[in-house]
Amino acid sequence: MTTTTKANAITAREVTRAIIESKPLFILDVRNTSDYDDWKIEGGIVGSLNVPYFDLIDGVEEVLPKLPKDRDILVVCAKEGSSIFVAEQLGEAGIEGVRYLQGGMKAWSEYLEPVKVGDLKDGGELYQFVRMGKGCLSYMVVSEGEAAVVDTLRMTDVFEKFAKSKGAVIKHTLDTHLHADHISGGRKLAEQSGGTYWLPPKDADEVVFEYHPLDEQSRITVGRTELSIRPVYSPGHTIGSTSIVIDNQYLLSGDILFVESIGRPDLAGNAGSWADDLRKTLYSTYKELSGDLLVLPAHFGKTSELGEGGRVAARLGDLYESNPGLNIASDEEFRKTVTTNLPSQPNAYQEIRQTNMGRIVPNDDEQRDMEIGPNRCAVHDK
Template identity: 45%
Template structure:
């Protein structure tokens, strides 16, 4: 049988459709266990490439003859060679074009909301668990928490016939490199970030803005002190209908306030945010976070990741009727998971105190998202 390539976009579509897949991952065991293409309908086989250099004859009994086999490696080369060997043995075989590196960079655009005043699109980065957004109104667009793949947002704006005029980052991200600064330079858009995040380049400090308005959109800036990884963080309340919650509230729980080494102090700030600020927001407001933990668990029937605030509250007891002490203890215990890989260097890049080549940026982002860790209980 002829070997063929499958793109990350095609693979993501299969995952979202919950198609039965057989993925043969030829990376080493540690990398496979740490981070993989995830899906409830996926069957896995992990055998490192170096064990297959002399051929696949010894493992053909572990590979199904009646399914398409998708071979995966880090960058493509090894999976392509293994796929070729399997196809020569008569198996229906594909390899993931670009490997896990391309999987990490794949963005999936879906519509979240529309009315007479605005349209909102979500960009799902399945390989990292990161979410970004485009709000369109009239002839203008606002981008929320953009990834570094700035051409994706420019193409989306062009498709809608609008100009990107505003860009906001909810905080200084720790798990991925922001495209906010570069996108602003390319489009001439205003770029907003909290001054307390310590960025050294030119931007508009969110501390100076209670609202950002354009066309028929009013974006309220809700300052939420340190609910995520950084000294300053915000959420954005749009037209009293949508809450871009950054790393404060996830569909599955709350953000982790431990990366600064002040988990209990920052957990108290998170308590104040949840009980004294977010508590004032109505239950029917749709929460749109910056990250998610599990694509299949959290994507809703409308095809995007988000949920009404009231439903999140009802599933997350720590958001209601908790004393500050109990809340702090819960958050402190929940925040003990592994930190995002390379987060200090990524923060430095996002702050503007360091630079990195395109290749280095790809290397820094390889691996899973570890921001959305406070699952409901």
């Protein structure tokens, strides 16, 4: 292989910004077709085409007529090697401005975009971390040199650096439930920063490590003591699922309520037995909360759920109007919706749960592989 044309890289951060800003982009994904069908980069005006790299070893002529002329071409593969190989060949064939995704889908899966949600009443700020590649959302409360992180993702260094840039020390990490779609970084981040790790005790029957039980009696403060972090027991996605009200403004709903869907009750046990809990949480517990609370979920399923600046959020009162999962009239129909025709389960979800309980300890590469793919935590994700 004698290639003289060098292809330029584009980072996962730049692709994330392009999706948030609705910039046109065309992706040539050169992974195996089965990997592509399972999980790919998607967004409002992102077009894509899958041709495995091994069909392009002899030349790229066959793919040239299928590439649009009016937008930037981005070549994507699992890590980056094959995308460089194909991008260079496209360059040789005279296509200009072809780039490849640095670090491939692995980097895509791990990139977190921090987005400011808003200010707190007594000073302090709330940030959302958007994991575009997997649809996960984490949160950080910062106030007077202290920080708390909710639903921390595996990439703990991102939270450490961010807290440092705000001059804050991480005092608490909280998980709203035992996650099944991604590996929690909560315990690790708490250990590294000398903070306290909180987990709902009803989800922690099988965990093998020490944790602080997160329940409605828990009093957690960050910075100013007036700032309130109030847990609300809200079972349904898991038996222990706990929502968190921050500053009487924000409702961190975990995997119970999303912007365009609701949580699925089947990942941690028996869907049937938790469907009624989910019904009660969504149709009575949440109903008693203020409709002005801003719902901040732990996931999104589609990029249509991204709002201004990439933020995923909605007023609780508005969701009672627009979210199909909050507008199901009968108990029976609700039960049917959340227990039948569910999307396939997240990749390696049993192993991920075992990891989050501390029962298995995969290495970094194994953890990365386990998290490949979309989150599929909502009943309406396909």
